Amino acid sequence: MIQARGLGKAYKGKTAVNNLSFDVRPGTVTGFLGPNGSGKSTTMRLMLGLDNGHGTCTFDGHPFASYDVPMQHVGALLEAKPFHPTRTARNHLRMIAAPNSIPDTRVDEVLGMVGLADVANKEPGTFSLGMGQRLGLAAALLGNPHTLILDEPANGLDPQGIRWMRDLLKSLASEGRSVFVSSHLLSEMALMADELVVIGRGRMIANGPVEDFTRQSSANHIKVRTPQAHDLAALIGQRLAGQGSVKAVTPGELSVVGLTADDIGDMAFDNQIRLHELSTIQASLEDAFLELTGGSEEYQAQNPVPHRPQAPAFGGPQPGPPQGSYGQPPQGQYGQQPPYAGQPGQPGQQQPYAGQQQPPVYGQPGQQPGQWAQPPQQTPPPQQAPRDGGDDQSGDRA
Secondary structure (H helix, E strand, O other): OEEEEEEEEEEOOEEEEEEEEEEEOOOEEEEEEOOOOOOHHHHHHHHOOOOOOEEEEEEOOEOHHHOOOHHHOEEEEOOOOOOOOOOOHHHHHHHHHHHHOOOHHHHHHHHHHOOOHHHOOOOHHHOOHHHHHHHHHHHHHOOOOOEEEEEOOOOOOOHHHHHHHHHHHHHHHHOOOEEEEEOOOHHHHHHHOOEEEEEEOOEEEEEEEHHHHHHOOOOOEEEEEOOOHHHHHHHHHHHHOOOOEEEEEEOOEEEEEOOOHHHHHHHHHHOOOOOOEEEEEOOOHHHHHHHHOOOOOOOOOOOOOOOOOOOOOOOOOOOOOOOOOOOOOOOOOOOOOOOOOOOOOOOOOOOOOOOOOOOOOOOOOOOOOOOOOOOOOOOOOOOOOOOOOOOOOOOOOO
C-alpha cells in the first residue's frame, strides 16, 4: 500500500508539485498521467525521498529510507538506461544485487523474465532504448519487491514489447503487489490500469477508477441516424427540457447527451420514426484526458495557419477559397450548433426544427440541402501527335 500525503516541491520559486495526496492499493495497477512538465517525475522522486520537498510517502506504513534493504520492499525505474555502458548486463545486475544480499541465481532469473537472457554478457551501451528499459525493469525486480514505481517503462518498446510489459505488470499486480506506473501511451494505459492519478501543473485533476474518469467526458453521447431527424430532434428537445443536448452532426445524424439509447429507441417507436442507427459512443481515455488537462500543458503550441497552395504554372484551378469541406469547420460540432426546440436559446434566435429552418448545407451557395461541393473539373492536357516513324508504343525510340 502506497500512501502519499501533501507532496510538494518548488524550483526557484516555481511550484512543480502542489500538495498531492493519493493512495495506490495492493493488487492494482495505478496509472500516473499528466502532460509534459506536469510534475510526474518529480512526484516519483519525492515519494522515494530522492528530492527535498514537502509531505510524506509510506510503503506499507514505512518510508522508503527506513527499510534496511529497500530493494526487497520497493522496486523503482526512474531513468532510461541507468547503467554503466561498458559493464555487461549481468554484471550490472550483480553489482546491484551484492550489497542487498541477493544471489546471482536471482540475477539470471530476472534477466530471463525480461527477455535479456541471450544478451546477458553484452555491454548495455550497445542496447536499444527498449532493451535498456528492460534492463532497468530487471533491476527493479531484483529484490522481488511488493511495490513497484515505474516512470515510462514502455518508452522505446516495440508493439510486442508494450504488450509484454502490460501483461507482466498486470500479472505482478494480480499477485497482490502495488504497481504505480506513468506513461504517455493512453491507449495502453486504458488496457492496463485499474485506477488513475491525473495531475496538471503539479495539481491533482482526478483520482479514482478509470471508468469514473472517462464517464466525466462530454464525448460520451448517443449517435442516432434517421431520415426523420427533424421530427426526432424536436421530440428529444422537448424531453430534455434543457437537461442535456441534441445536436445535428449531418442532416441525417444526431448526437444526444442526457438520454439513454433505450429512451431514444422507445421514443422513436412510439412516434413511428424510422431509425437507421442507434448506438452508444463512449469516450476513450484519450478523449477524457485531453478534455480535462486541456489547460494544463506546460508549453502550448498554436494551431498552424493553413497553407493555401499556389496556382499551377500552366493552367489549372486558380487560387481561391478551398472547395468542399477543406478549410471550413465541420457543421454541427459540439458547442457550435444552435439548440433544438425544447432547449433554452438566445433571445431573438429562431429555434431549429421548430419551423422552416433546415440543417446546414454542405457545399457552395445555391446548392440543395444535403448536396456536397463538387471538385473543380480539370481540363485534360492536349493530345500529343505521334512521332515520325510510327506509333508511340512504349516510350522514346533511339
